[in-house]
Amino acid sequence: MHTQLCTYIIGKSIITGASAGIGEACAREFAKTGANLVLTARRIDRLNQLKTELQSHYPSATVHCVQLDVRDDASVAACVDALPESVRDVSVLINNAGMVVGLDRTEVVPASDVDRMIDTNIRGPLNLVRAILPGMRERQAGHIINVGSIAGIEAYAGGSVYCATKHALNAITQVLRHELMDTPIRVSEIKPGLVNTEFSTVRFGGDKARADKVYxxxxxxxxxxxxxxxxxxxxxxxxxxxADLLVLATDQAAATKAHRRSAH
Structure with missing residues (x-):
C-alpha cells in the first residue's frame, strides 16, 4: 500500500497482539502512513525488535512498546493511563490480539482452554474498548477496528469455543456501531479466512508440521x-x-471448504 493513496492521516494508533502475525504486519503498514504507534503484546522482546526496525526505516516515527496481557483489565487500564503524550490521544484502536486452542469436540474442551479463549478473544477487546473509548468520546474522534474471523459468522466441528468468541466479537462490533452512531467515531471489523501466520501453530500446541497442513x-x-x-x-x-469485511483466499469458499491442488 502506498502512502500517497491515503486520504486521511491515522495519527496515533494502538495495536494489540503486535509481536507477530497480523498485528506485527499492521504495525509496519501503519508506520508507513506516518502513524505514531503503541504496540502491545506479552512478548516484549519481540516488540522491542520491531520497534528498532520501524524506527530505522521511519526515523520520524514514535513507537511505544508495552508488555501487556489484554485479559487483565487492571493492566490494560494502567497501560492506557501511563501512555506518553506523543501517543496518548489514540486515534485508532486495532483489537487484534486473539488465539485458539485445539480442535476438540465441545464436551472435551479443557476448562482452562475455554477460559483462555474467552478471556483473550472477548474480555481482551472489551478491556481495550473500556480503556480507550471514553477518550475518543471526549475528543469526538476515533476508529475501532476489530480483527475477527470467518468463524464469527460460520461454525464448524471442533470450533465451538473459538467460533463462539468470534461471534461475540462480531456482536460487540455491531453494538458499538449502534451506540456510536451519533458520534464521528467509526467501528469496523475485518473477518479473515485462512491466513498463514503462527496462529495455527499456537492452535496445535507448537506442532508446526500439523499447522502447515492447514494451508x-x-x-x-x-x-x-x-x-x-x-x-x-x-x-x-x-x-x-x-463496517464489515469478510476476506477469503481465492482458493477458499467457506470456513472449512477450500480447493487444494495436488502436489504432482
Whole structure:
C-alpha cells in the first residue's frame, strides 16, 4: 500500500497482539502512513525488535512498546493511563490480539482452554474498548477496528469455543456501531479466512508440521494482506465507515471448504 493513496492521516494508533502475525504486519503498514504507534503484546522482546526496525526505516516515527496481557483489565487500564503524550490521544484502536486452542469436540474442551479463549478473544477487546473509548468520546474522534474471523459468522466441528468468541466479537462490533452512531467515531471489523501466520501453530500446541497442513495445496492470505486492508479502512475520509469485511483466499469458499491442488 502506498502512502500517497491515503486520504486521511491515522495519527496515533494502538495495536494489540503486535509481536507477530497480523498485528506485527499492521504495525509496519501503519508506520508507513506516518502513524505514531503503541504496540502491545506479552512478548516484549519481540516488540522491542520491531520497534528498532520501524524506527530505522521511519526515523520520524514514535513507537511505544508495552508488555501487556489484554485479559487483565487492571493492566490494560494502567497501560492506557501511563501512555506518553506523543501517543496518548489514540486515534485508532486495532483489537487484534486473539488465539485458539485445539480442535476438540465441545464436551472435551479443557476448562482452562475455554477460559483462555474467552478471556483473550472477548474480555481482551472489551478491556481495550473500556480503556480507550471514553477518550475518543471526549475528543469526538476515533476508529475501532476489530480483527475477527470467518468463524464469527460460520461454525464448524471442533470450533465451538473459538467460533463462539468470534461471534461475540462480531456482536460487540455491531453494538458499538449502534451506540456510536451519533458520534464521528467509526467501528469496523475485518473477518479473515485462512491466513498463514503462527496462529495455527499456537492452535496445535507448537506442532508446526500439523499447522502447515492447514494451508497445504492452496495459497492462503498473508498477514500483510490483512494489514493493508486495515490501513485502507483507517485512511478513508471521515464520512466513510467500512463496517464489515469478510476476506477469503481465492482458493477458499467457506470456513472449512477450500480447493487444494495436488502436489504432482
Amino acid at each position: 497445504e495445496g492452496l495459497t492462503p492470505l498473508s498477514a500483510q494482506d490483512i494489514a493493508e486492508i486495515a490501513a485502507f479502512i483507517a485512511t478513508r475520509p471521515p464520512h466513510v465507515q467500512i
